[in-house]
Amino acid sequence: MMASPLPTTRATRTLLVLTGVALLVNYVETMVIPGVPKIQSDFGTTANVASWITSAYLIVGSAVAPLFGKLGDVYGRKRMFLVSLSFYMVGVAMAGFSPTIYFLIFARALQGVGIAILPLGLAIITQVFPRDKIATAQGVISGTFAIGAAAGLIFGSYVVQSLGWQYAFYTALAASATLFAASTKLLQRDSPSGSSKSVDYVGAGTLMSGISLLLVYITEGPSLGWLGQEELAFLLSGILLTSLFFLYESRKSSPLIQLGLLRVRNVLVANLMGILSGIALFLLFFAVVYYTQLPSGFGLGLGIADSGWTLAPSALGMLVGGAVIGKFIRKSGPRPALVLGAALSAVGLAMLILARTTAYFVAIDSAVALTGIEFLIVPIVNMIAISLPRETTAVGLGMNTMLRNIGGALGPVVATTLMTTYTDSVTYATQGHEVVVALPSTTAFNLIFGLGIALAAIAFLISLATKNYVFGKSSKFSAPAGEVKEP
Numbered sequence: 388m389m390a391s392p393l394p395t396t397r398a399t400r401t402l403l404v405l406t407g408v409a410l411l412v413n414y415v416e417t418m419v420i421p422g423v424p425k426i427q428s429d430f431g432t433t434a435n436v437a438s439w440i441t442s443a444y445l446i447v448g449s450a451v452a453p454l455f456g457k458l459g460d461v462y463g464r465k466r467m468f469l470v471s472l473s474f475y476m477v478g479v480a481m482a483g484f485s486p487t488i489y490f491l492i493f494a495r496a497l498q499g500v501g502i503a504i505l506p507l508g509l510a511i512i513t514q515v516f517p518r519d520k521i522a523t524a525q526g527v528i529s530g531t532f533a534i535g536a537a538a539g540l541i542f543g544s545y546v547v548q549s550l551g552w553q554y555a556f557y558t559a560l561a562a563s564a565t566l567f568a569a570s571t572k573l574l575q576r577d578s579p580s581g582s583s584k585s586v587d588y589v590g591a592g593t594l595m596s597g598i599s600l601l602l603v604y605i606t607e608g609p610s611l612g613w614l615g616q617e618e619l620a621f622l623l624s625g626i627l628l629t630s631l632f633f634l635y636e637s638r639k640s641s642p643l644i645q646l647g648l649l650r651v652r653n654v655l656v657a658n659l660m661g662i663l664s665g666i667a668l669f670l671l672f673f674a675v676v677y678y679t680q681l682p683s684g685f686g687l688g689l690g691i692a693d694s695g696w697t698l699a700p701s702a703l704g705m706l707v708g709g710a711v712i713g714k715f716i717r718k719s720g721p722r723p724a725l726v727l728g729a730a731l732s733a734v735g736l737a738m739l740i741l742a743r744t745t746a747y748f749v750a751i752d753s754a755v756a757l758t759g760i761e762f763l764i765v766p767i768v769n770m771i772a773i774s775l776p777r778e779t780t781a782v783g784l785g786m787n788t789m790l791r792n793i794g795g796a797l798g799p800v801v802a803t804t805l806m807t808t809y810t811d812s813v814t815y816a817t818q819g820h821e822v823v824v825a826l827p828s829t830t831a832f833n834l835i836f837g838l839g840i841a842l843a844a845i846a847f848l849i850s851l852a853t854k855n856y857v858f859g860k861s862s863k864f865s866a867p868a869g870e871v872k873e874p
Contacts, residue, residue, distance in 0.1 A: 412505065430491075445795070447496045453782055453789055459782075460782050463576070472501065474501055478496075525772070526710050541698075590642060653774040665793065721769060722850060731755060
């Protein structure tokens with residue numbers, strides 16, 4: 388049976404703690420981005436090696452999210468939440484004092500375990516809020532994705548320029564230690580869900596290895612070449628191990644992921660939408676940041692900090708939109724929200740094609756598109772929380788987080804490929820010499836935003852397959868036919 392909802396005050400405190408932790412993680416990870424060139428210079432390394440500062444975090448986080456979700460279902464979500472947050476604290480502490488680039492990359496990999504904080508936090512919400520209020524609470528947490536990213540881009544450059552990149556990690560350590568103490572005291576101690584104590588570590592290892600190799604292929608493709616011998620080895624090995632995982636899991640009595648649950652229509656829809664929303668979100672972030680910083684004639688010619696400020700309206704829109712769409716789901720169900728999100732994101736992306744000549748236009752256009760993407764993210768989280776049995780909620784959310792991160796890894800790669808393929812040349816006079824530089828053309832950005840519209844169209848079609856459900860005025864849950872009923 389599902390645990391009784393906590394009193395309103397306790398539930399609100401829980402939401403504030405979880406939102407604070409999610410905000411911290413998203414803030415720090417974006418805050419690191421402006422510091423990568425400086426880190427590369429300080430350690431005297433190459434851009435290819437420096438790129439692993441972000442890749443190591445993403446790859447490890449994507450791989451461990453389903454495992455920590457399963458461990459949360461088996462041993463308690465609060466316990467695994469605190470374990471994940473502990474890894475994050477150790478990682479940021481080590482990163483700030485890194486003596487070499489490789490030590491820093493290892494520290495970032497430890498921080499990657501902290502990605503499991505997000506699905507575990509969303510699963511905790513399902514324990515402390517009544518089901519008719521889950522979507523609103525999860526919408527608030529989901530809104531931190533944009534707020535943290537925008538804040539990191541805005542303030543990250545100031546911290547790196549004024550104090551040094553190490554302080555991105557020092558401040559994260561202080562904040563994470565404070566939030567760890569708050570989480571220990573305020574989060575409700577939950578009992579194991581009653582699922583099998585047997586954790587499929589062989590399956591977890593196989594999945595982690597396969598996903599890691601696929602993400603290495605995705606992140607290294609632009610520098611090593613998509614069809615190079617080394618890259619193809621990553622791709623084929625990743626496909627083989629991932630395929631073996633699904634074959635192995637289908638024969639396990641206590642699998643890491645119950646593949647049969649993917650036959651639940653809303654779970655399948657949510658995971659497909661997770662990939663699409665991940666691609667669209669980071670495709671848009673990456674394109675806007677680059678476009679606003681390119682020289683006039685190619686972009687807006689803004690500095691790093693001013694470029695970050697163009698995303699401030701998006702952060703506000705996603706925060707407010709997350710809470711609003713949560714209430715909308717309660718009354719109308721997830722299908723209308725997904726349809727609205729796909730349509731709104733397509734409109735915003737079309738606006739970026741038609742009107743992006745000033746920072747004002749880019750800010751408004753991005754806010755519309757990103758709010759639409761937020762309208763896609765909140766329903767899919769709620770659909771998994773509602774459609775799965777309580778004992779598998781955390782692992783289901785972990786799987787969805789992994790898929791969104793894979794999409795998030797694809798987004799920047801696709802944007803980079805288009806920006807390096809479609810270029811125009813510009814000549815600069817430097818110390819008496821003329822230097823010809825190839826910069827992304829108008830066509831490149833039109834194709835990027837056009838691809839985003841295509842993704843929105845696919846999301847729209849997939850959303851039509853959603854089995855809708857609503858919460859009545861009496862707060863009783865009305866599940867769609869064929870879905871998992873209220874425990």
